[in-house]
Amino acid sequence: MENRPIVKEYSNENQDEVVDLILQIQQQEYNISITKDDQPDLFTIEEYYQTGKGNFWVALYDSEVVGTISLLDIGNGQVALRKMFVNKEFRGSTYKTASLLLNTAMNWAKGRSVKAVFLGTTPQFLAAHRFYEKNGFISIYLDELPKNFPVLQVDKRFYKYVLE
Structure with missing residues (x-):
């Protein structure tokens, strides 16, 4: 039993747990009317996210998926941060799951000459x-996003992080 979750690259063995975690947070916790059918990317993670400068990671605690994060390559040395979800019990300073996930993704991006994360x-x-905001992202307007950024219907707040 680890004290903190470990972060590893997604593999198909995690698919059901990833879908369950994300849907539970979206639907039950935040009452967002979104279904798995609205998110076909959840069923093609390797093809959709794990290509180019993109990737998808899971946070595991005792081999259970407790968090997710992904970077989607949108071209021009830019990526979209997507699917960042952490099980309610693993949020905050006790486990630092969100920080572990974000640091993993940002280090990956830096190692692949990514210029900006949106x-x-x-x-x-x-x-x-x-x-x-605490981690250096700045709030931007919709019209400041790159043209290749995939805006979701539920997205109303946007952020940018410039890597140097």
């Missing part, structure tokens, strides 16, 4: 807004 999030995720 993300969209929903107005409900107030703790996520604070987390991103």
